Amino acid sequence: MTMHRLQRMGTAVATRVLLVALACALTATTARSAGAPGGALRIAQGIYPETFNAERSTVQDTLNVDSQINEPLMNFNYKTHEIMPNLATSWKLTSPTTWTIEVRQGVMFTNGEAFNAEVAAWNVNWVLDPANKAPISTDLALAQSAKATGPYTLEVTTKQAFPNLPLALTRVFVLPQKYYESVGADGFAKHPVGTGPYEFVNATNGQDVVLRANPNYWGRAPQIGTVTFYSITQTVQRVNALKTGEVEIVNHLTPDLLQLVTSQPTLTVSAIPSLRLMFVILDTTKPGPLQNNKVRLALNYAVDKQAIVRDLLRGYGKPLQGQPLSPEYFGFDQTISAFPYDPARAKQMLAEAGSPASSLHLEFYAPQGRYTSDAEVAKAIAGQLQSLGIQVDLHVFDWGTFIGQFVQKKLGPMIFIGYSTQPDADIALGVERCGQAYSYFCSTDYDALLNRADRTLDTPGRLALYKQAALIMHNTAPYIYLYQEYTIWGVSKRVQGFTTLPDERVDLSGVSVH
Amino acid sequence: MAFVLRRLMQAALTVFATLTVVFALVHVSGNPVGLYLPVTASSEQVRTMEHLLGFDRPLYVQYAAYVWSAAHGDLGASFSQSLPALPLVLDRLPNTLYVTLFALGMMIVVAIPLGIASATRSGSPLDFLGSGVAVFGQSVPVFWLGLVLVLVFGVNLKWFPTFGSGGLRHVVLPGVTLGTYSMGVITRLVRSSMLDTYHSDYLRTARAKGLPQARVILKHALPNAILPALTMIGLQVAYLLSGAIVTEQVFSYPGMGQLVLQAINARDFNVVQSFVMVVAAVTVLVNTTTDITYSRIDPRMTYG
Numbered sequence: 016m017t018m019h020r021l022q023r024m025g026t027a028v029a030t031r032v033l034l035v036a037l038a039c040a041l042t043a044t045t046a047r048s049a050g051a052p053g054g055a056l057r058i059a060q061g062i063y064p065e066t067f068n069a070e071r072s073t074v075q076d077t078l079n080v081d082s083q084i085n086e087p088l089m090n091f092n093y094k095t096h097e098i099m100p101n102l103a104t105s106w107k108l109t110s111p112t113t114w115t116i117e118v119r120q121g122v123m124f125t126n127g128e129a130f131n132a133e134v135a136a137w138n139v140n141w142v143l144d145p146a147n148k149a150p151i152s153t154d155l156a157l158a159q160s161a162k163a164t165g166p167y168t169l170e171v172t173t174k175q176a177f178p179n180l181p182l183a184l185t186r187v188f189v190l191p192q193k194y195y196e197s198v199g200a201d202g203f204a205k206h207p208v209g210t211g212p213y214e215f216v217n218a219t220n221g222q223d224v225v226l227r228a229n230p231n232y233w234g235r236a237p238q239i240g241t242v243t244f245y246s247i248t249q250t251v252q253r254v255n256a257l258k259t260g261e262v263e264i265v266n267h268l269t270p271d272l273l274q275l276v277t278s279q280p281t282l283t284v285s286a287i288p289s290l291r292l293m294f295v296i297l298d299t300t301k302p303g304p305l306q307n308n309k310v311r312l313a314l315n316y317a318v319d320k321q322a323i324v325r326d327l328l329r330g331y332g333k334p335l336q337g338q339p340l341s342p343e344y345f346g347f348d349q350t351i352s353a354f355p356y357d358p359a360r361a362k363q364m365l366a367e368a369g370s371p372a373s374s375l376h377l378e379f380y381a382p383q384g385r386y387t388s389d390a391e392v393a394k395a396i397a398g399q400l401q402s403l404g405i406q407v408d409l410h411v412f413d414w415g416t417f418i419g420q421f422v423q424k425k426l427g428p429m430i431f432i433g434y435s436t437q438p439d440a441d442i443a444l445g446v447e448r449c450g451q452a453y454s455y456f457c458s459t460d461y462d463a464l465l466n467r468a469d470r471t472l473d474t475p476g477r478l479a480l481y482k483q484a485a486l487i488m489h490n491t492a493p494y495i496y497l498y499q500e501y502t503i504w505g506v507s508k509r510v511q512g513f514t515t516l517p518d519e520r521v522d523l524s525g526v527s528v529h
Numbered sequence: 530m531a532f533v534l535r536r537l538m539q540a541a542l543t544v545f546a547t548l549t550v551v552f553a554l555v556h557v558s559g560n561p562v563g564l565y566l567p568v569t570a571s572s573e574q575v576r577t578m579e580h581l582l583g584f585d586r587p588l589y590v591q592y593a594a595y596v597w598s599a600a601h602g603d604l605g606a607s608f609s610q611s612l613p614a615l616p617l618v619l620d621r622l623p624n625t626l627y628v629t630l631f632a633l634g635m636m637i638v639v640a641i642p643l644g645i646a647s648a649t650r651s652g653s654p655l656d657f658l659g660s661g662v663a664v665f666g667q668s669v670p671v672f673w674l675g676l677v678l679v680l681v682f683g684v685n686l687k688w689f690p691t692f693g694s695g696g697l698r699h700v701v702l703p704g705v706t707l708g709t710y711s712m713g714v715i716t717r718l719v720r721s722s723m724l725d726t727y728h729s730d731y732l733r734t735a736r737a738k739g740l741p742q743a744r745v746i747l748k749h750a751l752p753n754a755i756l757p758a759l760t761m762i763g764l765q766v767a768y769l770l771s772g773a774i775v776t777e778q779v780f781s782y783p784g785m786g787q788l789v790l791q792a793i794n795a796r797d798f799n800v801v802q803s804f805v806m807v808v809a810a811v812t813v814l815v816n817t818t819t820d821i822t823y824s825r826i827d828p829r830m831t832y833g
Contacts, residue, residue, distance in 0.1 A: 059692075153566070153570050200611060204611070220620050246781065246783075247781040255683060415796045418563035419558070419562075422563035422566075423563075436567075446568055451571050452571060452574070
C-alpha cells in the first residue's frame with residue numbers, strides 16, 4: 016500500500032471520526048431530558064433566586080426555591096385563614112407582650128445539626144437585627160426579641176400587644192445557626208442547608224437550581240426525587256419550554272398567551288385570584304383637586320373596571336369591592352360594595368365638587384413590564400377619564416425608575432400601582448398609614464383605628480375595627496379601586512396534586528409526576 | 530514592547546473613562562432602595578436603607594469612594610444577591626464567550642469564504658447569495674430572528690433546546706442569532722474588498738504567469754483584501770459582547786448579558802459597572818491583539 020493511499024485512508028477515517036463526534040455533541044441528550052416517571056419535576060419561573068437565604072428576600076420566585084430547603088415556623092391556610100403548625104407546633108400568649116412557642120422535636124437539618132428552640136430564637140433575632148437588613152423585619156416591627164426558655168420552648172417578647180405575631184412568623188424561615196455562623200452569608204449562598212422536604216444539590220447561576228428529596232424529612236415524604244427550578248425570563252419562552260416538554264410547570268403566564276397552552280392536549284392552565292390588588296393612588300397629601308373627597312369618589316365611578324378585566328385581562332381579574340382588601344385577606348368586609356361604572360354620576364359629582372371635568376388636568380404615572388398589561392390598563396384608564404373631558408397626561412416608566420421616584424414621593428397625583436402583602440388587614444391596611452413609603456394618604460382617625468386593632472387580641476374585636484378602617488378607605492377613596500390580579504400557571508397533565516395558591520407559592524407536598 | 534506598554538496605558542485610561550461615564554449614567558437613574566424594601570416599609574426605613582447603602586451621600590462622594598475601592602480591587606457587592614459583583618460577572622463570562630466565539634466562527638468560516646466566492650464569481654448565483662446574506666444579516670432585527678429560530682428549530686422541529694446552557698446544542702441558536710448581523714457586515718466588506726483587489730495589475734500578472742486560481746486568491750489577493758475585514762472583526766467583538774444582552778434575554782441563556790439586563794432593571798449598580806469593566810477590558814485586549822496581528826500580516830504597518 017502506497018504512502019499516498021495510507022494518507023488518504025487516514026484522512027477519511029479522521030474525517031469520519033470528527034463527523035461522528037460532532038453528531039454526538041449535537042444530539043447528546045441534555046440534563047433536561049425527563050427522568051423516570053414520578054422521578055423528576057422541572058419548574059420554570061421568571062426570576063432566578065437572588066439569594067438562598069429566604070430571610071433576605073421578599074421575591075416569591077426566590078422564596079419558591081428557598082422554601083423547599085428552609086421551612087418557616089408556621090404556615091398559613093388560605094381556605095380557613097388559620098395559622099398552621101410547621102416547625103412550631105403550638106403557641107399562646109402568656110402575657111400581653113409575650114408569646115410562648117413550642118417547637119417540633121426530633122427535626123434535623125440535612126447536615127446533621129439539630130433544630131431546637133435555641134436555633135428558632137436565633138433565627139427570629141437574626142431577622143430583628145437591623146444590621147442584617149432582612150426585608151421581612153418590617154412585618155416584625157412590634158417584636159422585640161426571642162429567647163429559648165427550654166430545649167423546645169421559646170419566648171418572643173413584643174413591644175406592645177402583637178396579635179399578628181404568628182402570621183409574621185410564617186415568613187421567618189429557619190436556617191441552621193452553627194452552619195451559618197461557620198460558613199457565613201457567602202458560604203451559605205453557595206450551599207444552603209435546611210430542614211425542608213428538599214435539599215440543595217447544585218445551582219448554575221442565572222439558569223437553574225437542582226434539589227433532591229430529603230430522605231430524612233420529618234413531614235410528609237416528598238413524592239418527587241429531583242426538582243429543578245429553571246429561570247426563563249421571557250413569558251413566551253416559558254410557554255415554549257412547556258410546549259416542548261422541557262419543563263412541567265411554569266408561572267406568571269399572561270392572558271394573551273394562554274391559548275398557546277390550552278391548545279395543547281397535554282397541558283392545562285391553573286389560574287386563581289392572587290393577593291395582588293391593583294389601584295390608582297390619588298395623592299391626597301399635596302395641594303390640588305384630588306384633596307377634594309368628592310373628586311376622588313367621582314373618579315371611582317369614572318373608570319370601567321369590568322371592561323378592563325374583560326377586554327385587557329381577558330377575564331383574568333376580579334374587580335375590587337371598594338376596599339384595599341379581597342376575600343383572601345383576613346378582615347375583608349363583604350358588606351362594602353364596589354363602585355359601579357357610572358360616568359354620568361362621575362360628571363355630576365365633579366360639578367358638585369366645584370371641579371367640573373373640563374377643568375381637571377391630572378398627571379398620571381404608571382410602570383411598564385411590572386404587572387400584567389400595566390401600560391395598556393393605564394392607557395385605558397386615561398382614555399376613560401379623557402372621555403369625560405378630564406385632561407390626563409400619562410407617563411409610563413420602567414419599573415426601576417418608577418419605584419425609585421415613587422418611594423421618594425415624586426410622582427402623582429395619580430399613580431397606577433399594585434401590591435400584595437400577607438393576607439391580613441392589619442398589614443394590608445397598614446400600607447396607608449401616615450408616613451409609610453407606599454402611602455399618599457394620611458388620616459389620624461384611620462391610624463388610630465389600626466393602632467387599636469394592633470392591641471386587640473380577640474378576633475371579633477379586631478374584625479370590627481378593621482371594618483371601620485376599611486369603610487374610611489372606601490368613603491375617602493384615596494384610591495381608584497381597580498381589580499385583583501390572577502396568578503396563572505401552565506402545568507403539564509403529567510403532574511398530579513399541584514395546587515395554585517393566592518400568594519403564588521410553590522407547595523410540592525402531595526405533588527407527583529407520572 | 531514600547532508599543533504594547535503604550536497600548537496598555539491607553540487601555541487602562543479607556544476603561545477608567547468608561548467606568549466614570551457609566552457610573553454617572555446609572556446613578557442619575559435613581560437609587561434602588563424602593564426595589565429592595567417591601568410595600569410595608571415606612572418612609573423612615575427607606576431613609577435608613579439609603580443611609581446603610583450610602584445613597585444619601587452626594588454623588589461625587591459616592592464616586593470617590595467607588596474609585597478608591599476599585600483601585601484596591603473591590604468593585605462592590607451586588608445589592609440583590611449580597612455577593613461580590615465582579616465574581617458574579619466573571620462567573621457568567623465563559624457562557625457569553627461561547628456564544629461570542631460561535632458568532633466569530635460564523636464570521637470566519639462562513640462570511641469570509643462567502644465574501645470571496647461572491648466577489649470572484651461576480652454576477653453568479655453565489656454572488657446573489659453573498660449579497661443576500663449581507664443584506665439579510667444587516668437588516669433583520671436580532672430579537673425577531675431569535676424568536677423565529679426558537680419557534681422553528683426549538684418548538685416545532687425540537688432540534689435544539691429553547692433555553693439555558695449546557696453544551697454545544699445550547700450555543701447554536703443564540704450563536705446564530707448573535708452572529709447574523711456581523712456575518713452580513715463581514716460578507717459585504719470582504720466582497721467589496723476582494724472586488725477592489727481582484728482586478729489589480731499584480732493579480733493579472735500572477736494569472737498570466739499560470740498560477741492556479743486558488744493560489745492567486747488565497748496567497749496573493751486575500752492577504753491584501755482581508756485587512757479591512759480583520760479590523761472590522763476586532764471591532765465586532767465589542768458589538769457581540771454587548772449584543773449578547775438581547776440574545777441572552779431571548780434564549781434565557783445565563784451569560785453576562787442576561788445578568789447585566791437584570792442588574793439594570795434592579796438598579797444593581799455594582800454589577801452593571803463590573804460588567805462594563807469586563808467588556809471594556811476584553812474589547813481593548815481584542816483590539817490590541819488585532820493591531821498586532823495586522824502588523825504581522827501587512828509588513829507596511831509598524832508600531833513604534
